[in-house]
Amino acid sequence: MKEQWVYLFDEVDDAEQRMDGDWDKVRALLGGKGANLGEMTRLGVPVPPGFTITTRGCMTYLNNDNQLPDGLWDEVLTKLAAIEQKQGKRFGDPANPLLVSSRSGAKFSMPGMMDTVLNIGLNDLSVEALAALTQDPRFAYDLYRRLIQMFGNVVLGVSDATFEKVISAARKAADVQFDSELSAEQWQAVIADFKQIVQDETGKPFPQEPLEQLRLAIEAVFGSWNGKRAVDYRNAAGIDHDLGTAVNIQTMVFGNMGEGSGTGVLFSRNPATGDNLLYGDYLFNAQGEDVVAGIRQVQPIATLNDEMPDAYEALQATAKRLETHFANVQDIEFTIERGTLYILQTRDGKRTAKAAVKFAVDMANEGLISREEAVRRVTPAQVDIFLHPRLDPEAKKRAAKEGRLLATGVNASPGAAVGIAAFDADIAEQWGKDEGKAVIMVRPETKPDDVHGMLAAKGILTSHGGNSSHAAIVARQFGVPAVVGCSAVEVDLSARALTVGSETVREGEWLSLDGTTGEVFAGKISTVPATFDDPDLATLLGWADEFRRLGVRANADYPEDAARARDFGAEGIGLCRTEHMFFQEERLPIVQKMILANDETERQAALDKLLPYQREDFEGLFKAMEGQPIIIRLIDPPLHEFLPNYEALLKDVERLHTQQEYGELSDEERRRMEEEEGLLVAEERMREANPMLGLRGVRLGIETPGVMAMQVRAIFEAACAVKRDGTDVQLEVMIPLVGHLNELRIEQSELERVAKEVMDEQGIEVPYMFGTMIELPRACVTAHRIATVAEFFSFGTNDLTQTTFGISRDDAEGKFLVDYVQRGILPFNPFQTIDRNGVGELMRIAVERGRSIRPDIELGICGEHGGDPASIEFCHQLGLDYVSCSPFRVPVARLAAAQAALADNG
């Protein structure tokens, strides 16, 4: 079949047929804007007629040395003729010209693409005819000057400021405030100047031939696909460079035809709050770009009801109809020409997290979408926003009105950040870390040397780079809000200031970032706290809970963590790290005594002192999680982690020795020296070349059995105590870092011995499960052996990732790992998202082998990946029983788990 390059809006059926009825392919062919214009035309919505030149036309043009493909221009002319016939006007008719607009429209909306050109088809001759015909010369000349200005800027590359200077001179000369106050004659003078500017800047006159205008406009849109900003954006956002953009040519309608005319944009529901009310702005007697330009004060859409009730009613009905048809909240551009409503564009509306949730819940309740679809509509990142403070939306709006919205960049790392600008890492660190100030670190881009400053900052702003730049990766890694690739911002390091147009922010002045939206504001913007009590979110997550097959537990070490996790919807504790309890102030000295004990008696005395603390912790935990499963993991880290820093000791002892040589040691210093010398000897014995792979986890349990026995005793004494009080305890005891079945066997028999001893003493039976972390490759491949003893597996994907890759997270993150991700050597940081091909493959092997021997084995994950949506999807696919994550990630995990299940069904 011959390639069709151009589709009339009412030929969308043909396009759909050619694309085998696949609407996604139609969108790829016609772009989002073109496809929706076609769809609206098919629905009978009043759309000014027009046509779309396909994205394939664009790519053929670009791949063919910027030559329009054969037949494309002929098709444009044919379709133009069809419009002319429909409208009863001819394009280029000097007496009564048909005017058109030209707009780009790719599959995904993206900044950096060609802007709109309006009023194509006007020239020196027809503008006069239009003036006569409309009896409104001011209107006609205004249209013409807009054409020259937009065409000159967008198609011919003349800077807009050059044109604006002329207008502002004209306003000054006329002593008026607004453009709309300029007279026809004054616009005529402006037009003359504009034409001269075009002649001067391009060496050619402004093209008078309407078809030449049209052709140049089309080619300019095509060419803008390869413009630097567009290419950068696609690189940053990971959009395919081969998609191309469509061009939409649409008959002009005029909101600036005086009485009964106007133009506006609206959302079918409120995109900030989610309320089911039309929301938008309207400008009486104006053409499209006036609304966004902010030159005149726009009016809320509701006022249209007062002024033009019929038009408002039609608008309301159309908005509702489009929303129902697309089953999503619509962002609509419209124009009213002398009382007649035209829809110029519709698309799914962007929304805040809060609105996204309310939309989804409301629309499901209205029957517009299913509950499954509602759950699909909200992203895990949107749920996450509910759990963190963010910039106050009202304050943002006010700031925008005050002109303090400087720019919008790539939203690389979510969250709000308010602080003073610091233009290098050292200053950022000094102010942020040493002086405790809130700092926003601003750089053209960041490098590994900057990491210390980035970690000390509340937020990061860069003018270059995208979602996978060093700044973006480090920021996400450490949860620092960041806006990157904000190309409107110029960072002048020597001046220690950033500028956006005429705005300047100097070092030490306040900036506010919204890492969730990419917005950058001058000055301080107030923040609002997390709003997890949102009833719509509760409803949505309740639905998610119905769909998901994965359980969601939390990693919690203290009773208060556990209570919060339960509030957030956790169904149990997937990981309680018992050693965290050791670090508390009153306990650490006892732990150190235990470690440094000279003999078993001393060691046991210290352990006996620790026991009541641990028991108390466990009692609180059991009470908080009554009736829900709790996995308690026995001690994991190497014991030397509990001792004072080795190098500090080394230095101090050396200092004291040297001082002693000079005979100047005080009694206190002598005492300290002796104590530290003793510590040094002990630590030298315990130091390890690679502590990650040293005496920790189960190895510690085996080599220093007293600690394990104390912990088991504390667990069971606590369980017996709360059970005596009627609390239902669902206990699971977990052994970390098991590599060999025999390790687990030894721990099992020791645990059974102590547990039985305690239960016999207390006269209470506490049922429990015995299981293991799976966090070593050897555990994965021998899972069928380990499962003969373990009743449950919990994947420790942090350590599993470290050992599978042979990468120490401490050493790699912020160092070569960033470079790896940036250069695409690794597609993402495997410590954030499970590496399915490697780590995931070992997990798959472990699941398969574990189940082969114990089909009902309980399987979960407790690494940080348990809170990462992509990893949760993988866990669902693996058929795990639950994921466990930090309490603050629990709501995210509930949604992600549901989405994984729904994706599975589809």
Next chain:
Amino acid sequence: MKEQWVYLFDEVDDAEQRMDGDWDKVRALLGGKGANLGEMTRLGVPVPPGFTITTRGCMTYLNNDNQLPDGLWDEVLTKLAAIEQKQGKRFGDPANPLLVSSRSGAKFSMPGMMDTVLNIGLNDLSVEALAALTQDPRFAYDLYRRLIQMFGNVVLGVSDATFEKVISAARKAADVQFDSELSAEQWQAVIADFKQIVQDETGKPFPQEPLEQLRLAIEAVFGSWNGKRAVDYRNAAGIDHDLGTAVNIQTMVFGNMGEGSGTGVLFSRNPATGDNLLYGDYLFNAQGEDVVAGIRQVQPIATLNDEMPDAYEALQATAKRLETHFANVQDIEFTIERGTLYILQTRDGKRTAKAAVKFAVDMANEGLISREEAVRRVTPAQVDIFLHPRLDPEAKKRAAKEGRLLATGVNASPGAAVGIAAFDADIAEQWGKDEGKAVIMVRPETKPDDVHGMLAAKGILTSHGGNSSHAAIVARQFGVPAVVGCSAVEVDLSARALTVGSETVREGEWLSLDGTTGEVFAGKISTVPATFDDPDLATLLGWADEFRRLGVRANADYPEDAARARDFGAEGIGLCRTEHMFFQEERLPIVQKMILANDETERQAALDKLLPYQREDFEGLFKAMEGQPIIIRLIDPPLHEFLPNYEALLKDVERLHTQQEYGELSDEERRRMEEEEGLLVAEERMREANPMLGLRGVRLGIETPGVMAMQVRAIFEAACAVKRDGTDVQLEVMIPLVGHLNELRIEQSELERVAKEVMDEQGIEVPYMFGTMIELPRACVTAHRIATVAEFFSFGTNDLTQTTFGISRDDAEGKFLVDYVQRGILPFNPFQTIDRNGVGELMRIAVERGRSIRPDIELGICGEHGGDPASIEFCHQLGLDYVSCSPFRVPVARLAAAQAALADNG
């Protein structure tokens, strides 16, 4: 079928039938000694008649509260009657008694089991009859006193020294030197004293009833299976405790019947040199134990030919016949009673490594065994002995004659060690490390705290523990010769001396150990160097080369290593670690300059200086290995390994700072302080928490591309240079520590670029293969991806074991890993022998996946496991193409590879 507890020697057919014709089961049932006595009887070899009580009888007895199983005793009586009939004498006949011996005989020979009791059946009455019958009262009383002495010691537990004291008093009273000089009357007096001793020590008289003697002897053998020494030995040697021992009851023949009588032991070939000549000792007119007791001077077996040519001829014929029948060199006990030859026992002879090789080669050449069997007969450990110095066998023999062979323990770690005794680790370290003395560390047993001393010692001797004791494991781990579990040695730590019987060796006195045989000598024994030029070994390894399917390469970093490896039979270099070249004295400062360079220019300048050194190394390597493949691995370790020790710097800078506070810094010190401060800053930036998992291997290549480019340039410049001279270069370039395909892709394109550049410059084409280490679990599970780029895999099983287990070798060996192996948590040290279930499983996955995408991919191993026989067997089973090991292990690997192939065929 009813259990048969007792088999006459001529009933071996029945036993074989019951065991389904499986000779191994016959040996298990009758013990090695019993089975061979049966086999000899079946062959018609003159064996004094007798019977064997089965090992099942023993286990039933032990498992039934030391009650003989029903029917066993009746069977003994029946079989005894059969012998009586054959011999025409009755057991217990006071007039002409049949006498028997009793000996234990388990499936595997083991120390600690019940010794022999001779002359059972004599008593106060029959000894008189025997004296009259033989007309040799001295002979009769000597037999009787021997019975009481052996029975008293072995069955009744009276110390032999008590009896010997009586004899030595008798000798003194008679003023004679040897027992044989005592008269009949003097022996009668000794007998009276012996009987009194038995009465005094056991509270009962010596049993006069012959059947009671027999029964007690049998039960004593059974009981000795559970004796402490036997149990300890089995634990140490890994022998099953459920095997049990058989008891052999055999008619006595008498080598002490005067003229034409004698007894001896012989080997069918020389067990020290391997020469095909009878070898052994003979004692005229003596009973068995006199030969080993060393009381009288034995005569070499050849002298028998002069004295009794007929008996000698019969003995020679029988020895050859047995050797041919068992197709192995035999260790034979014989007695000649008045001119008639009797064979009392035969078994495969123990042999030195040299003899083992010669036996195997000669017997294959004689057609006695196949070449395959010859290759199977020699153990890899025996081949290993050829490659290390050992105690001079002649010197050992002399020392033994001088009574300096103190004891024989478990041969835990092979090799010779000569040094002064040190009784604790601190002394061992001080003398061995600080004072450079050769030290043998002697302890009852060792603990983790002793490791520093063990490492400073030339050899280790313990009186307790077996093959899996701490001492044994650490010794093998670090290649320190060791004899452990030498229970004859008493270690007195407070006296700082060891004693064996009356011999004492004090701290600081010389000891010599043979870790290969377990022998411990007082004083210094000279050593002999390695003898790899043994022609029989060359023949044997030549045969091995025909059978093996695995190639054998060597790990060699320098030309001289490579040459040695080639001499030892290596077929290529499997691993050249280029960074080792960096550590040489003149190069290290340049390497440090490169690492600490302030900019690219400085760095490149240092690299340019390193280039000629590396090129020279590679040229030498290529020449040494002409025509054979060479795998060169690019730099692997983290760069900070090349810098001065961080803690030493930290201390020194702190010292200098402190000194400065007192205003006392010399110019030199000030200069040093500044330099060290700079180094500290650099090292702080580079330090890693877990360097094993840090910036090393391919990561280093990617992050500091200059080093890689320099190495590649050096390799190809060298290859071009030697190729120009006509040398055939088989080059393979290897990238270490690859975890992700993309890492390899980057290195491949960089390597191709530099290689092409050099080859273009030189105008020479050097074909090469590009491949990778497989040493991370991720590389194993994504091997099908990595194989799209890699043309060969080389398993780096050291790192793969570390990451699979999550165990740092540096931190674990000598620490918890020893405990793990000792307690059986791990069956062996996985850094010595491949862990098949874990590491091996990942290797299997990698092989399978790698081959799936590239069927002809070259697969090898270059970890230390490449020289370990058990691991080599596994590599063969995996179907690898070659193993690579240290040059000194190459001969061992050749043999082990052949044995693996032969096992595969069988």
